[in-house]
Amino acid sequence: MIEIRDNNDVDFTQRPNPIPYNYRLSYKVSQICLIIKLSVARGGVSMTKIQMLASALLSDKEAKLLVDLTNGFSWNYLVRYDPTVIRALKYALFDDLIIQQDNQKYRLSDRGKEFVRKIENDEMLMIREKKFLNTYSRKLTENVIDMLMVKWRYDDANNK
Amino acid sequence: MLIINRVRIEIDTIDGKYGFDKPFDKGLNFIVSTENTSGKSSILLAIYYALGFEQLIGGHGSKILSRAYKKKIKNGDVEYNVLESGVYVEIFNGTQINTLYRSGKSESRESKLITVYQGDITQACTNSCSRKDYYVNMQNSATNEYGFHHYLERSLGLELPIVPQQNGSERKLYLQLIFSAMLIEQKRGWADFYSAMPNLGVKDPKKRVFEYILGLEKLALAKKKSELKNREANLKSRWHSLREDILLEAKKEKFLVVGIPLKPEIVDANSTKGMKLIYAGQDEELVEDVIEGFSNEINQLNILKPKIVDNFEELEVELRETEFESEKMQEKVSILNKNIIKEQNKINSLEYNIQIIDNDLQTNYDARKLKNLGSDIGVATMDGNCPLCHQSIEDSLLSTNASYLNMSIEDNIRHLKAQKNALEYTLVNHKNNHESIKTDLDIANENLSILRRLAKSLRNDLYKVDDDVSETLIYKRIELEKKKENILVLSESFDSKKAIFRELSDEWREYLNDKDNLPTDDFSENDKDKLNEFERNFIDNLEMFRFSSELEYKDLTISPLTYLPEMDGFDMKFDSSASDHIRVIWAFTLALLQTSLKKDGNHPGLVIFDEPAQHSIVLQDLVALFKCIKSISSDYQTILAITINSNEINEVLNEFRKEHNIIQLDDMAFKKIQSDEE
Numbered sequence: 044m045i046e047i048r049d050n051n052d053v054d055f056t057q058r059p060n061p062i063p064y065n066y067r068l069s070y071k072v073s074q075i076c077l078i079i080k081l082s083v084a085r086g087g088v089s090m091t092k093i094q095m096l097a098s099a100l101l102s103d104k105e106a107k108l109l110v111d112l113t114n115g116f117s118w119n120y121l122v123r124y125d126p127t128v129i130r131a132l133k134y135a136l137f138d139d140l141i142i143q144q145d146n147q148k149y150r151l152s153d154r155g156k157e158f159v160r161k162i163e164n165d166e167m168l169m170i171r172e173k174k175f176l177n178t179y180s181r182k183l184t185e186n187v188i189d190m191l192m193v194k195w196r197y198d199d200a201n202n203k
Numbered sequence: 204m205l206i207i208n209r210v211r212i213e214i215d216t217i218d219g220k221y222g223f224d225k226p227f228d229k230g231l232n233f234i235v236s237t238e239n240t241s242g243k244s245s246i247l248l249a250i251y252y253a254l255g256f257e258q259l260i261g262g263h264g265s266k267i268l269s270r271a272y273k274k275k276i277k278n279g280d281v282e283y284n285v286l287e288s289g290v291y292v293e294i295f296n297g298t299q300i301n302t303l304y305r306s307g308k309s310e311s312r313e314s315k316l317i318t319v320y321q322g323d324i325t326q327a328c329t330n331s332c333s334r335k336d337y338y339v340n341m342q343n344s345a346t347n348e349y350g351f352h353h354y355l356e357r358s359l360g361l362e363l364p365i366v367p368q369q370n371g372s373e374r375k376l377y378l379q380l381i382f383s384a385m386l387i388e389q390k391r392g393w394a395d396f397y398s399a400m401p402n403l404g405v406k407d408p409k410k411r412v413f414e415y416i417l418g419l420e421k422l423a424l425a426k427k428k429s430e431l432k433n434r435e436a437n438l439k440s441r442w443h444s445l446r447e448d449i450l451l452e453a454k455k456e457k458f459l460v461v462g463i464p465l466k467p468e469i470v471d472a473n474s475t476k477g478m479k480l481i482y483a484g485q486d487e488e489l490v491e492d493v494i495e496g497f498s499n500e501i502n503q504l505n506i507l508k509p510k511i512v513d514n515f516e517e518l519e520v521e522l523r524e525t526e527f528e529s530e531k532m533q534e535k536v537s538i539l540n541k542n543i544i545k546e547q548n549k550i551n552s553l554e555y556n557i558q559i560i561d562n563d564l565q566t567n568y569d570a571r572k573l574k575n576l577g578s579d580i581g582v583a584t585m586d587g588n589c590p591l592c593h594q595s596i597e598d599s600l601l602s603t604n605a606s607y608l609n610m611s612i613e614d615n616i617r618h619l620k621a622q623k624n625a626l627e628y629t630l631v632n633h634k635n636n637h638e639s640i641k642t643d644l645d646i647a648n649e650n651l652s653i654l655r656r657l658a659k660s661l662r663n664d665l666y667k668v669d670d671d672v673s674e675t676l677i678y679k680r681i682e683l684e685k686k687k688e689n690i691l692v693l694s695e696s697f698d699s700k701k702a703i704f705r706e707l708s709d710e711w712r713e714y715l716n717d718k719d720n721l722p723t724d725d726f727s728e729n730d731k732d733k734l735n736e737f738e739r740n741f742i743d744n745l746e747m748f749r750f751s752s753e754l755e756y757k758d759l760t761i762s763p764l765t766y767l768p769e770m771d772g773f774d775m776k777f778d779s780s781a782s783d784h785i786r787v788i789w790a791f792t793l794a795l796l797q798t799s800l801k802k803d804g805n806h807p808g809l810v811i812f813d814e815p816a817q818h819s820i821v822l823q824d825l826v827a828l829f830k831c832i833k834s835i836s837s838d839y840q841t842i843l844a845i846t847i848n849s850n851e852i853n854e855v856l857n858e859f860r861k862e863h864n865i866i867q868l869d870d871m872a873f874k875k876i877q878s879d880e881e
Contacts, residue, residue, distance in 0.1 A: 059608040064566040127600035138590040
């Protein structure tokens, strides 16, 4: 906002910037915890999977790509490694909400489990996310992700 | 009317029953003692307590009771433990005697309970009359059927007004607030007007209490004003929508409406004649003329033989014209179609955006909750701290530049809501546009199809055998009949709407009349009269009590804004000595009673002064106070608690002893009671 004073100087008044919810630290950390919990994977959850599910929650369009992939309709899928997700992962890691296993995959710590339990208990909280993740975070197995990556190699070789 | 007939206090000890039991009279009552610590206030406490007004003392329940009710009681040099205690207060409401019982210390009875006996104390003690339990100072005890103050309100015949609360809602005025203006307690009561008034969430309680006691119509007036405002808005909107309806109906048949005012007005038979339907053509004919014109045209067509004679050329000219018209109409339709698609697109995109914002809002609400959940279990990032270095961090995953300020979640929610409002506003506008274009388009499409059908008939006629029936003529006739029918319907509906306008106008006239009947300022004539009377009483009282600050009594006024005495527009407290201040409170409290008695106000008729001789009031003034109270008519009750600290007071009291009830307390107020059975 610009105010013009008598002496003809121009003053700029700083206003706070809005932050889209997807770039809220608190929201993203919670989302990651929820993704790991609802994946119900015994061997932990890989970073790629977290990235894919987080992308799917960005918009309906992104969600449809993932749905097609998990239903086996299309292998036409590009994994986007979102730096903000990586940053949120780091915060969650150091905040002792999640633990990185020796196989590089992630699982929830006790504190993380307690946190997710609280989120799950509140039925009015993160309704959209829970609905989507309940179905697709289980369908998107690590196997599917591995196959996707193998396909990249073939495609890469074919292109050369 | 509320008169205390008798007070009985019972305190059970191992030594037997102790207590106090004395009757009270109508009019003036004294409770006197030679020493200050002999329990006058304890007796007054019993009255407060039994009426459920302990908040005026400054506490809840039995906490306000003195030591004698709860711990130990003295008899000579021996102290006994108090086992149980309770107070009976016999009240008279003008028609009926009831007794209130409330326990002070008791293992078995809640102190929130007050038992009401339908009889005097003797009957109550022997349990020989019907009784009912009420609760007090709990939620809804002022409005619930089993609330004591609800009972008391009905029993005293008070009708408490509904008053605005601080939080914007409305509630009944509380009895406690009203009685804070007439029960002047020893410790807090002498500090200021209504100084014992508890805060119960009522907005401007002092003003409301004053208005209620004197029975001012101001509150009712304010209600009436807001009601009138609602009526005005309602009438305006009904007028407006009726006008819109008729305009739209007329537009469909290509008519204009004139003579209907934009806003409600008083319309009489003459001005309804001015309301006209006019054909939106070149000549601006009236609807009657148009209908007549159509009838004539139809008749002419009937006269014409529906045969094609040698009018080939005419037909050709007509066809050309019709085709030209239809071309023009086609152009119009296509422009309208373009516009409507544009509007529809805008509406779609706005609705999509609003949906996104809704989603955003929901997620922001979620984020706010998540943050609380997280910080509950001690997650550092949710508290705005870095989990590693414990410095404060922004709640953002974007690369943070320290010189940028980021919105907090609260701000963000507000920001989104504002955006949503803006979008919704635009959406409404576009929807309105869409609606109006659509009506235009419907009309244009209809006209187009009429023109096309006409052209088709004309073309058919051109290629027909000469003796055939002319399709054009028949078609024209049918169209004309249809149009005439529609216009007749419109004209009828217009007439019926005119009648509704007349009705609305009558309501408007009534509204204007009611509005003019209201006084322009906030006080009705009656109210002004009452305020003047109060002011006069107040000043007379002051003069009688020898208010001594160097003031002219004539400069004193009662402020119409606060209803408190003012001197040259300032609170008179600032310019008076301590003893004067006591006189002012005497004068004010009594003036309330005097004015209410004279002007038919709502004063319950009970005044209690505990130790009115504060701050070195001289004896002469105290006598003036007694005389002043005595001079007020006897349909009320005053209880004065006084310490006799000089012989002069004693002599004065002796004069009053003949006519008035004086309860003399010796060294202790609570004595051993001889049990009734003995």
